[in-house]
Amino acid sequence: MAGQEQPRQAPGFDQLDPFNLRKAQSCIHCGLCLEHCPTYRETGNEAASPRGRIYLMRAVAGGRMGMTQAFVDQMYLCLDCRACESACPSGVPYGQLVEAARGQIERNRRRPWWQSRLRQLVYAQLLPSPALLALAFWPARFYLALARRWPVERLLPSRLRALSELLPREIGAPFWPAHYQQVPAQGQARRRLAFFSGCVMSFALPDVHRVTLQVLARAGCAVETPPEQTCCGALAVHAGERGIARALARRNIAVFEKLGVDQVVVNSAGCGAMLKEYGELLARDHQYAERAHRFAHQVKDVSEVLFELPRPPMRPLPVKVAYDEPCHLQHGQRISAQPKQLLQEVPGLELVKLPGADRCCGSAGIYNLTQPAMSQRLLAQKVQAVQDSGAQVVATGNPGCILQIRRGLRQAGSPIPVVHPVELLDQAQRGT
Amino acid sequence: MDHTKLISDLIRVVGQGAVLYRPEELLVYEADGHTIDKAAPRAIVLPSSTEQVSQVLRYLHQTGIPFVPRGAGTGLSGGSLALENGVVVCTARMRRILEVDIPNLRAVVEPGVANIRLSQEVGHGYAYAPDPSSQAACSIGGNVAENSGGPHCLKHGFTTNHVLGVELVLPEGEVVMLGGKAEEYPGLDLRGFVIGSEGTLGVVTKVMVRLVRVPEAVKTLLAVFDTVDSATRTVSDIIAAGVIPSALEMMDHVVIQAVERSPVAAGYPLDAAAVLLIELDGPPEGFDWEMAQVREICQRHQAREVRVAKDDKERALLWRGRKHAIGAVGALATAFYTQDGVIPRKRLPELLALVADVAKRYQLTIGNVFHAGDGNLHPLIVYDANDGDAPRRVQQAGGEIMAACVAAGGSLSGEHGIGLEKREYMPLLFSGADLAAMAQARAAFNPDGRCNPGKVFPTSTGCGEVGAITKPGVLPAVA
């Protein structure tokens, strides 16, 4: 989707949403990010590395060059996995920079009318609306039923086929927040939380949501799921549609503020990272800046919440698990120990070493659809590592990663299932 | 030569996608870890094999085009900048570990392998010893070019002590194997000469390294001081006492502050004037005596506290601060410049006093984080990139510090290399005859000087004369 359109001719970034040059200048060009960047490792091209991309952003900001096609290509070849942030000694907020650069690109280039319309439709209307999503998933179910019987997948054009391959083979009934507005704690209520259910996950992985609520309830959490909530805006931000994302953020903040809970729990790493960055996203919105900051501080990944609470009894679950670190959990939120610790405490469960567990699987939002070639290369490495690890199950806490790795394993003919860590906790707690 | 033809010829050798030539891509390669000087190449080639490197160099030889080898581009002396509008031959795609031979304590790697990856993949209680602070990213090939050190080279040696063989493609395209898995081979030790030659003799395409056993035990101490002077005196006394720590690192107040305010906070006391990170390794039976010596010396110099890391986690934390200190200090301002002079260890107190004085006179912030046990200073000068006059002041200040190091009986560089950055200072350390001998030796490998031109040797001839170093970056035409 990072199209082949002509860039706008005038060099430099616009001032509508000023690019933070000071933050870009905190990069000292030391190069410690290089080995952590999947696209640099794959290409060896420094323009496809964090410090290279920052160098290009600085060149544009400084008027040395315009937003040329090569610039656009590099900004979109980035997975926004933010592995570089964990490696950066200077604390450069790379994710923010690349997202801001994409915002600049999108504001300042002409896309064919149908593309602009499509982006508007997807990011501003489809994703935020459960009803539309449900509508969209309806043909998907039909298609899947078809695909289970006949090899129709092969007939699809390549982008659609990629999308199709990402779909789980079985989709449960959608998760409608309205049905789960109040889930009481089991036993003593220790915490009152709100659950962020997001957009696609309620349709693509609805059972993970249901299981999450149960696991939280067993841990003593009373959980509310407000039906008025909407998409977190992460996909829009990745695509440079910051305006759309801000509108979504404002709505979410308003919805969750009203509940007056201590924490907002989220089981999707990608959404969690976005929600935690609402403060940055709305920093220049006088009405919302402070509220956004407050909200962002309330957001917790489900593993963070569970980690702090006493564990319910568990039965042995003798299974070898490879834990794959979602980028937006590990790098975006600096959460790595908690989910692993929670899994390790399950009796009988063995965490096997997964080399490259800290590396992106190539999912990265909708990267697998926009940059299929690079995504495939990264996925192939991940699948190989999983198969070499001796694991019987892969656990990872982000819907995009679950779908991506499932697809990769399926293509490789591997029966290894990919689940959310809470699903394993749930199994152990239920003893099945 | 016609640019389009050059690009298409190179593509014919290495394939589409392995030649970078778009102006934006050239721009990215105009600097390495040293950002004061800039020069963009006319193209970047990313070969995947020795054969491709050889073909590329043969082609460049036939067409008379200069070139420069480049690894990860983390070097701090501008050594991988393409002067004279040359071609960058980058080893970033040559990243295979070809062989790990544990019985013989050897490994064979391609030059693009990141230093840290080698030890990680070898594992099983074995490691590759040299550990430059940029080890998370820097390439083994780059380490060979610079003869890289690192905190632990104080006891365990430099790249030259751990690389036993290199496969080198000479500037004319011939592939030669120098050294090998054994320690010695007949003939001149060209291997040893190539290590540290800053990429001026050819392109290294394979590296055979020594593996060592990971020390049986390690103790890491943090000693906290209220004056820089007492910290530096502690350093020279430890060495003089015959204790050889595996690492002996110092950080001063500016650095401590920067580290503690960064994402890599290590728990250094914020109000300390200096801390020493002292590491001992070896058989646990030896620690009592060494620890007693170190403690006694620290106390003699009024250390406020001597903290021993109680587990691997605390140890890693203390080191994390040190290994990322340059980045943390760099983040204090929009630009930074680091120096690398070496002095006899007993001269540390006076040299650090001089650095402080220089900082005051040039109105610059200078932090010191360095390999004190080796006497290898790293004054980090931070400045505002947007201040037009700053680079000049920074270089003058740097020049003064370098001259002082040489005057104290030391050297211009302990591990970063001369590169482009320090070339004009070479006459401070070497006579015309010294440099002539070096140039004669270089000519045996690189007769027409096309391999990494403009590096190491001064362009001015007068002794002690320091010419203007900064060359304006060649700005590629960008549409």
Added chain:
Amino acid sequence: MAVATTSQLAQRLGAIVSARHTLADEAARPYAIDGLVPQAVAFPGSVGELCELLRLAQQDKLAVCPWGGGTEISFGNLPERLDLVIALPRLNQLLDHQPEDLIATAQAGMTLHTFQAHLGVHNQFLPLDPPCPERATLGGMAAASSSGLLRLRYGLPRDLIIRMVVAGAGGTLSASGAKVVKNVAGFDMAKLYVGSLGALGIITEMTFRVRPRPLARRSALARFSQLEAARSMALAVIHSELLPEALEILSPRTLGNEAWGVLALFGGGPEIVAAHAKRFIDRAGAAGAQAAEEVSAGELLLEQARRPDGGVAAVLAQASVPLTGVAPVLAVAEQLGAQQSCTIWSAAHFGSGAVLVAADGPEPALGQLLLALRQSAVGQGGSLVLRRAPEGVKRQVDVWGEVTGGLTVMRRLKENFDPQRILSPGRLAGGL
């Protein structure tokens, strides 16, 4: 040649170094190299005089060989020509010792023994231990790259020289390195001169990295009936936590015994040394040693490891191989000795992959033996050089063997540094 007669040459040399420090005719006979007697020998008393001698040599195209203690003068190809020997024993000053900085500088003609005595005053030492330290000079040791057992822990001359001054073919002095332990400024010229046998210039001065003397030293010897058992013991020690300063395998004849010996030298703090010696003995017991004990007369055994034949054999060959090649080369040496009816004394600096094989016997048989032994070393990925051999053997067997890499560059180096081929012509590998 400008100088018509030997006496004229002696006169001109006398003008530089005084007649007292010049030898000619019969008096020069002891300074023959491989049977080739020089016209004259000069003993410069200063670096200035040395340079002047070299200028004279260049003018008159005199072939020059440097001479230190003469202990390794047999190392090298038969000289192409030999007119003048420049002997350096008068350049024997200690120039600088910085005990607190662990570095010391001396002129090339100082004997190793004297240098050690100076360092010993401060309880320090240079960790190089080639044979005959009373006669071997620092310069000779560097030029011939001589080493001993301690190289396992401390390295070779190339690893310990941090600064070097050399007088080149025209009598020009040039320096490289610096008097600091860590330095990368300029090219590491010393690497070219170490082991060059004076073919590129004459070393006049060196600065070494020195070490504190170990607080304690102990040696232990384990005897095995079979080489295989000795090998596996030695390999296990190298891969263990034990840190010997030296680890040797001695052949039965070298040991003066029926058994193969594994000799370890431990140096360091008294507790470490005692503990490691004990662990070595325990390991040897477990490895099936006939006997394993600490040896009080360790120095004698160490000397045998440095000079297995005590200096009596006609030939001394040194193989340099990867660790796993050591035992095969030792075995082949024994086998060949029996086949060729030669007497073999062998010893290996095991951890360094250096195998010393001394042999006595009729010259043709020695020649056969050495060629086969070289084949074995090369087959193990290494090489074999003759450190000492009579002319007859040298005519049969190349001293160096094949130079596998970089001969073109070596030739160009020789041309650039010594275009007239007056410095040790022909002696170096490849006939340089």
